[in-house]
């Protein structure tokens with residue numbers, strides 16, 4: 001084999017090792033004119049007003065906005081924990097929520113929160129296998145094989161398959177939790193500030209792990225965060241919400257190539273997007289602050 005042919009094979013292998021998994025054909029979400037009022041007969045807290053967002057299958061969408069603007073409310077509606085007051089939500093064209101038909105939680109929409117929810121008395125492998133076993137979707141052997149495959153693909157977590165969650169760092173626990181969500185073949189992965197409590201170094205490490213998981217097991221992802229840098233670094237689109245009642249203020253398209261690398265955060269394109277996001281969010285955060293609400297953004 002010539003040196004030229006060998007370089008060509010190396011380049012092709014390198015490309016296949018960093019290529020994105022194909023876009024899935026499920027996982028499109030339509031949020032249509034959604035409003036949400038808590039306690040309509042009493043305090044009437046209007047959390048969301050006329051919000052519309054479309055997410056294509058396999059897209060990574062981040063939502064940012066000042067504290068109390070309704071980010072978690074929106075996620076809770078999609079997860080099936082709460083209902084809309086007006087408007088509707090569709091998943092792959094199927095009605096998920098309308099005022100007269102409350103959504104239900106389901107394995108097609110899995111939420112990962114900042115405070116983990118792994119069973120401490122089960123090993124990593126048992127935690128990951130739990131969903132399909134309890135729902136009688138897989139036999140024990142098949143669940144174990146699938147769990148080990150996912151753990152291996154998602155950054156070599158198979159090495160901690162026999163460990164118990166309390167033996168692992170919080171970052172490792174969060175990664176296992178995402179794998180536990182992925183084994184259920186969700187159409188959409190809902191991540192509610194999963195790295196909020198982490199220090200900068202751990203957070204940066206988690207970003208690389210999440211991007212790698214997204215590359216190999218591509219799913220629609222909805223990611224809520226207060227961290228604008230994180231939102232731009234990870235997502236294809238960043239939705240900026242207004243202060244309460246939350247509406248969609250702007251959508252920032254992030255056309256940075258994938259795979260994303262930390263060096264991109266020093267580039268002109270990333271910095272311009274960050275400046276755009278900061279201007280948009282801080283205008284809203286200022287309004288919220290002036291009204292006496294807490295500011296995180």
Ligand SMILES: Nc1ncnc2c1ncn2[C@@H]1O[C@H](COP(=O)(O)OP(=O)(O)OP(=O)(O)O)[C@@H](O)[C@H]1O
Pocket residue numbers: 038039045046047065066067068069070071072073074244296
């Ligand atoms: N169950 C509830 N009953 C009444 N009001 C609520 C309820 N849940 C949330 N709210 C109010 O709705 C508004 C939106 O809350 P939500 O938690 O969705 O905002 P958020 O953007 O996720 O906030 P943060 O960034 O601080 O987590 C807030 O004013 C909050 O106090």
